[in-house]
């Protein structure tokens with residue numbers, strides 16, 4: 001079995017949503033928990049990467065390992081979270097999910113894991129050509145490049161993609177239900193989808 005670690009990114013500010021998205025609920029389950037559950041069957045370890053203000057809240061409701069973004073890169077967005085997990089784990093691949101994707105399912109993750117190919121650095125999902133970098137599997141080869149971008153204060157995920165060999169998995173070819181990658185940014189979206 002390939003060495004894969006799971007990373008649930010939960011270090012955003014949820015400004016558009018208005019309260020921490022990881023702790024919004026769908027049918028009684030925290031959003032972040034859907035990502036954890038989807039990863040669980042396919043990874044050897046799972047890390048939730050968040051920021052100091054949420055640590056105690058996570059600890060109250062989960063036994064998963066919680067990491068803080070490395071201090072020097074805190075606030076620099078998802079790349080900082082991926083970097084933090086890569087520095088912590090020895091796994092060759094890191095399966096990254098956001099904490100605000102409450103329809104994500106284990107079979108979705110499983111189908112992407114089957115697309116891992118050693119000749120690529122990143123396996124990323126795309127929706128009709130639109131790249132979804134936060135649903136992706138990153139080889140630890142990318143660590144150096146990520147560190148370099150963060151040092152340059154460049155936190156664009158797509159800058160990383162420009163420097164890597166990326167295999168795109170088209171959502172419409174693989175995933176039956178259109179909404180599996182639906183993420184929630186605004187309270188209004190929450191109201192539309194969840195209520």
Ligand SMILES: Nc1nc2c(ncn2[C@@H]2O[C@H](COP(=O)(O)OP(=O)(O)OP(=O)(O)O)[C@@H](O)[C@H]2O)c(=O)[nH]1
Nearest residue numbers: 009010011012013014015016049077078081098099
């Ligand atoms: N670890 C980590 N995760 C992050 C960081 N910034 C964003 N994320 C996560 O990446 C995912 C997508 O981020 P956004 O949709 O922009 O979420 P957000 O930053 O919380 O939301 P806004 O403040 O409204 O932009 C979410 O799961 C966030 O928690 C960060 O600096 N570190």
